[in-house]
Amino acid sequence: MILHNQIGFLYQTALKPILFQLDPEKVHNLFTNIGRLLGTNSLTRSSTKFLFNYKNKKLEQNILGISFSNPVGLSAGFDKDANLINILDTVGFGFMQVGSITNLAYEGNPAPRLYRLKKSMGLVVYYGLKNIGVDKIIQKLKKKKKKDFPLSISIAKTNCKNTSTTEGGIEDYYQCVKKVVEENIGDFYTINISCPNTFGGEPFTTPEKLEALLQKLTSLNVTKPIFVKMPLELAWNDFDSLLQIVVKYKLAGVIIANLVKDRNNTLIVDKIPQNIKGGISGKPTFELSNTKIAKTYVKYGKKLVIIGVGGIFSAEDAYKKIKLGASLVQLITGMIFEGPQLIGQINKGLVELIKKDGFSNISEAIGIDARNYISK
Numbered sequence: 001m002i003l004h005n006q007i008g009f010l011y012q013t014a015l016k017p018i019l020f021q022l023d024p025e026k027v028h029n030l031f032t033n034i035g036r037l038l039g040t041n042s043l044t045r046s047s048t049k050f051l052f053n054y055k056n057k058k059l060e061q062n063i064l065g066i067s068f069s070n071p072v073g074l075s076a077g078f079d080k081d082a083n084l085i086n087i088l089d090t091v092g093f094g095f096m097q098v099g100s101i102t103n104l105a106y107e108g109n110p111a112p113r114l115y116r117l118k119k120s121m122g123l124v125v126y127y128g129l130k131n132i133g134v135d136k137i138i139q140k141l142k143k144k145k146k147k148d149f150p151l152s153i154s155i156a157k158t159n160c161k162n163t164s165t166t167e168g169g170i171e172d173y174y175q176c177v178k179k180v181v182e183e184n185i186g187d188f189y190t191i192n193i194s195c196p197n198t199f200g201g202e203p204f205t206t207p208e209k210l211e212a213l214l215q216k217l218t219s220l221n222v223t224k225p226i227f228v229k230m231p232l233e234l235a236w237n238d239f240d241s242l243l244q245i246v247v248k249y250k251l252a253g254v255i256i257a258n259l260v261k262d263r264n265n266t267l268i269v270d271k272i273p274q275n276i277k278g279g280i281s282g283k284p285t286f287e288l289s290n291t292k293i294a295k296t297y298v299k300y301g302k303k304l305v306i307i308g309v310g311g312i313f314s315a316e317d318a319y320k321k322i323k324l325g326a327s328l329v330q331l332i333t334g335m336i337f338e339g340p341q342l343i344g345q346i347n348k349g350l351v352e353l354i355k356k357d358g359f360s361n362i363s364e365a366i367g368i369d370a371r372n373y374i375s376k
């Protein structure tokens with residue numbers, strides 16, 4: 001039984017008006033706790049599945065040797081401490097990303113760390129890589145129940161003074177990747193070089209420093225696919241110079257992209273108070289990420305798998321990113337604004353959209369609009 005529309009209506013009319021009056025971080029923690037509890041036993045897992053899940057063979061893909069039941073994943077930052085690993089598959093996600101995690105634990109930047117931009121349909125995010133650290137997270141990941149639900153571990157540099165030199169930063173990433181590789185945890189890894197809210201900024205977003213980092217990390221002979229989470233607002237030439245390094249080190253792909261930093265972005269229509277720091281998610285990221293996805297696909301479509309993220313609120317939004325070159329997509333903000341049934345709604349909508357275009361599988365749509373889009 002699929003009750004997505006009814007759940008969506010209830011979320012919009014009854015739940016969201018109350019939740020959006022409360023502190024956003026408290027609401028996030030509440031949902032994380034509910035999700036963690038729901039994941040603890042088979043009865044609550046199957047009830048969640050009954051209410052939310054949607055399955056269709058047309059959405060299944062095998063990418064880099066990993067089977068995805070659908071292309072919609074949870075993006076990094078919602079499940080920082082691996083609390084939701086036993087529930088997200090039942091909500092309808094095709095894969096998830098834990099983290100970003102870091103080698104050492106960090107309690108997070110001072111509050112406020114999350115702020116809603118209701119009119120702009122975005123969030124201001126200032127967590128600064130809050131997480132319990134790789135050692136504890138590995139122990140939690142060992143308890144993942146559904147082994148065939150793909151999980152990516154997003155790894156960033158510990159947010160502290162000691163890691164703010166290039167050498168210190170590389171060593172910190174290295175230790176963290178080494179631990180997850182040695183424990184053989186996760187299906188693929190993401191190196192997050194684009195968190196805007198950290199000590200020392202984003203030092204690995206120049207080609208020289210990214211190269212030094214990847215040289216060290218690839219010395220670990222990681223057999224699982226590695227992605228790089230890209231910064232969103234670099235000019236194309238600078239972005240491309242990072243892609244060249246990713247290709248040079250034969251990584252599997254890129255996630256395009258992270259948060260908006262530029263507050264002059266014309267899609268930010270809410271007035272943001274002075275004390276609210278951080279990067280911006282949601283709709284203000286949508287077109288910027290689409291353009292980078294299309295350009296990356298046209299130049300590197302045969303060499304890099306692209307995961308598209310930023311401002312997905314509907315099946316049409318997800319399909320657009322896929323047609324521009326994304327093999328998989330991820331989201332967070334859309335789910336917060338529209339409700340947890342959005343994942344099933346997107347998947348159901350994607351099936352209708354690919355049928356309309358005459359495709360028998362979602363993979364046939366990847367990149368078909370990329371060339372036209374960038375030549376406009």
Ligand SMILES: Cc1cc2nc3c(=O)[nH]c(=O)nc-3n(C[C@H](O)[C@H](O)[C@H](O)COP(=O)(O)O)c2cc1C
Binds near residue numbers: 310
């Ligand atoms: C609350 C929150 C926390 C985030 N934390 C991370 C993070 O730790 N690592 C990361 O790579 N991206 C992080 N992001 C960025 C998202 O993964 C994503 O790239 C961005 O929000 C755009 O997607 P969306 O519009 O669907 O939210 C975070 C985003 C949000 C909203």
